[in-house]
Amino acid sequence: MKTISLATVQEPVQPELQAVTRRLGDLSRSETGLIRQVGEHVLTGGGKRLRPTLLLLVAKMGGQNQDLAELAATVVELVHTATLIHDDTVDGSQLRRGRPTVNRAFNHSVSIIMGDFVYSKAFALLAERQLYPLIEVLAHATHQMSRGEMIEMDLKHKVETTEEEYLDMIDGKTAVLFQASCEIGAYLGHGGQHRDEFKEFGRSFGLAFQIADDLMDLTGDEAVIGKDRGNDLQEGKVTLPYIAALRNSPPEERDRYSELIAHPESINGGWDDMVQWVRRRGGESYARDRALAFARRATEIVAGFPESESSRALADAAAYVVDRPL
Amino acid sequence: MKTISLATVQEPVQPELQAVTRRLGDLSRSETGLIRQVGEHVLTGGGKRLRPTLLLLVAKMGGQNQDLAELAATVVELVHTATLIHDDTVDGSQLRRGRPTVNRAFNHSVSIIMGDFVYSKAFALLAERQLYPLIEVLAHATHQMSRGEMIEMDLKHKVETTEEEYLDMIDGKTAVLFQASCEIGAYLGHGGQHRDEFKEFGRSFGLAFQIADDLMDLTGDEAVIGKDRGNDLQEGKVTLPYIAALRNSPPEERDRYSELIAHPESINGGWDDMVQWVRRRGGESYARDRALAFARRATEIVAGFPESESSRALADAAAYVVDRPL
Numbered sequence: 001m002k003t004i005s006l007a008t009v010q011e012p013v014q015p016e017l018q019a020v021t022r023r024l025g026d027l028s029r030s031e032t033g034l035i036r037q038v039g040e041h042v043l044t045g046g047g048k049r050l051r052p053t054l055l056l057l058v059a060k061m062g063g064q065n066q067d068l069a070e071l072a073a074t075v076v077e078l079v080h081t082a083t084l085i086h087d088d089t090v091d092g093s094q095l096r097r098g099r100p101t102v103n104r105a106f107n108h109s110v111s112i113i114m115g116d117f118v119y120s121k122a123f124a125l126l127a128e129r130q131l132y133p134l135i136e137v138l139a140h141a142t143h144q145m146s147r148g149e150m151i152e153m154d155l156k157h158k159v160e161t162t163e164e165e166y167l168d169m170i171d172g173k174t175a176v177l178f179q180a181s182c183e184i185g186a187y188l189g190h191g192g193q194h195r196d197e198f199k200e201f202g203r204s205f206g207l208a209f210q211i212a213d214d215l216m217d218l219t220g221d222e223a224v225i226g227k228d229r230g231n232d233l234q235e236g237k238v239t240l241p242y243i244a245a246l247r248n249s250p251p252e253e254r255d256r257y258s259e260l261i262a263h264p265e266s267i268n269g270g271w272d273d274m275v276q277w278v279r280r281r282g283g284e285s286y287a288r289d290r291a292l293a294f295a296r297r298a299t300e301i302v303a304g305f306p307e308s309e310s311s312r313a314l315a316d317a318a319a320y321v322v323d324r325p326l
Numbered sequence: 327m328k329t330i331s332l333a334t335v336q337e338p339v340q341p342e343l344q345a346v347t348r349r350l351g352d353l354s355r356s357e358t359g360l361i362r363q364v365g366e367h368v369l370t371g372g373g374k375r376l377r378p379t380l381l382l383l384v385a386k387m388g389g390q391n392q393d394l395a396e397l398a399a400t401v402v403e404l405v406h407t408a409t410l411i412h413d414d415t416v417d418g419s420q421l422r423r424g425r426p427t428v429n430r431a432f433n434h435s436v437s438i439i440m441g442d443f444v445y446s447k448a449f450a451l452l453a454e455r456q457l458y459p460l461i462e463v464l465a466h467a468t469h470q471m472s473r474g475e476m477i478e479m480d481l482k483h484k485v486e487t488t489e490e491e492y493l494d495m496i497d498g499k500t501a502v503l504f505q506a507s508c509e510i511g512a513y514l515g516h517g518g519q520h521r522d523e524f525k526e527f528g529r530s531f532g533l534a535f536q537i538a539d540d541l542m543d544l545t546g547d548e549a550v551i552g553k554d555r556g557n558d559l560q561e562g563k564v565t566l567p568y569i570a571a572l573r574n575s576p577p578e579e580r581d582r583y584s585e586l587i588a589h590p591e592s593i594n595g596g597w598d599d600m601v602q603w604v605r606r607r608g609g610e611s612y613a614r615d616r617a618l619a620f621a622r623r624a625t626e627i628v629a630g631f632p633e634s635e636s637s638r639a640l641a642d643a644a645a646y647v648v649d650r651p652l
Contacts (some may be wrong), residue, residue, distance in 0.1 A: 033480045038476075112441075113416060113472055113475045113479065114472075114476065116445070117469070120472050121469055123468070123469070124469040127461065130462070135453065135458070135461055135465070139446065142446040146442040146443040150359075153439065
């Protein structure tokens with residue numbers, strides 16, 4: 001697949017994305033005190049806005065209602081922001097989008113309650129406009145997301161994690177919100193038609209996104225990913241490249257690397273050896289192939305629709321997600 | 327007002343409350359792994375079930391739909407449980423309902439994500455049944471609750487907290503969910519009629535509840551409240567008795583106690599003196615009078631309806647809330 005920039009993908013919905021950024025800014029400015037302070041910190045800090053982008057592109061492929069599409073895109077970005085606030089607290093992360101995380105800039109308590117505030121703001125905005133079908137999609141999605149994160153905690157340091165368990169976990173943790181964004185786009189732009197196709201597009205995109213993300217943690221350029229490689233493993237996350245490499249290793253080797261994966265603190269200076277082992281046992285190529293296959297599935301789905309600026313951008317998004325600078 | 331037991335209040339809806347307990351148990355038993363483990367810990371641990379009780383009594387005063395009322399009562403208890411999980415983490419509490427808190431028995435990360443899981447379960451259950459008006463009420467309520475908690479954090483250690491700020495904060499933090507429970511009861515049992523009356527009943531009840539709770543922290547029997555008195559102040563919470571006592575003190579005394587309230591760690595052995603000062607300056611009686619006034623308002627509202635077993639229980643609930651062992 002060709003290398004695509006995020007700007008190319010977002011080109012057809014640039015005005016709408018700017019409106020989303022404006023709406024997010026207005027939300028924090030309408031508050032006072034600590035809420036406003038934290039709100040400005042998390043809502044005006046940038047980010048790639050991938051979920052709003054997909055929602056807006058899907059809606060634009062049909063005949064979008066611009067006001068509703070912008071509102072819905074704002075709402076999915078709020079839900080995503082809320083999960084980031086809680087996730088960063090769970091992981092003890094210090095940086096997010098180049099800024100200190102809420103738990104770092106404020107504290108854990110502020111993170112917990114502000115996450116709840118942002119989540120519930122998303123639902124309150126939809127309830128205010130009585131957008132019940134959107135509430136239904138997002139209520140289901142946020143529940144699946146928290147389930148995925150509980151499963152992720154359950155799987156931590158579990159060397160025997162299967163590919164199936166991994167896929168089920170990232171499906172909830174990541175893919176479900178992309179799926180919901182595209183489903184909402186279909187609802188708003190296509191009058192509810194083609195919901196299933198766009199749901200599958202979003203889910204496939206999300207799975208490709210997460211597998212690519214997990215791969216980047218292993219082999220990415222540290223200057224680009226902005227953190228040490230191997231961070232996931234240090235946090236106990238046994239991702240697809242490791243699962244595949246373990247599966248392909250002879251028993252003795254499997255035992256040795258299982259031990260290291262279960263006790264990542266003992267890897268210490270041996271990180272290059274770990275990466276080379278994953279490569280040698282086909283873990284990197286397997287994960288890349290899986291990500292590409294999901295991205296290809298997403299592209300196929302879009303190819304079933306009449307070509308337009310937006311449909312081309314959605315196909316580009318699928319290429320971008322598996323081959324991005326970050 | 328006469329002294330009332332919780333059992334008396336709950337008598338008319340005892341079968342429904344048992345069904346709620348059963349439904350909560352079924353929810354955790356339908357899960358696996360860590361979710362089930364934490365779910366059983368938080369959902370089968372008892373609690374007074376005050377919010378379900380009010381919802382069920384209000385619904386029963388009209389002609390309730392028993393299945394829907396039980397579902398809605400289960401949902402408000404889920405929302406309440408989610409807030410407890412997050413609050414205990416924020417406050418670093420160690421015990422809840424006589425059991426270790428989730429943050430103690432598991433850890434902070436599990437608390438954060440499990441709180442999100444329980445919150446979103448509540449909305450997912452309503453969305454499944456397409457109970458949109460209930461979703462609307464609860465989306466608004468949960469948003470107001472997180473707003474109240476953000477304000478509470480903002481007011482921590484702020485000696486100049488006014489009564490108005492305090493009331494606004496407990497309105498969001500506590501009263502809103504009682505209000506929502508009663509509004510839902512009215513919707514289910516009275517076909518949407520008398521919504522405003524029951525909302526005001528719930529709000530008045532909730533304000534009385536929180537003021538009584540805050541008073542108990544100051545003057546309650548430690549054996550009964552199950553924790554050290556003065557806990558709120560140690561956590562930086564400047565509640566109504568202190569606000570009133572400060573307002574009634576001459577300047578020099580106000581300065582002295584302001585200093586202690588702002589730096590509660592310096593109170594040390596001087597707790598009895600603090601309690602005596604609050605009493606002498608009328609802080610205790612003022613807070614008690616305010617709680618009683620809100621409880622009386624709640625009773626007045628119920629008195630406007632035809633008398634029944636359930637209406638008597640609601641009036642009893644208002645008496646109970648300001649004069650309870652806990």
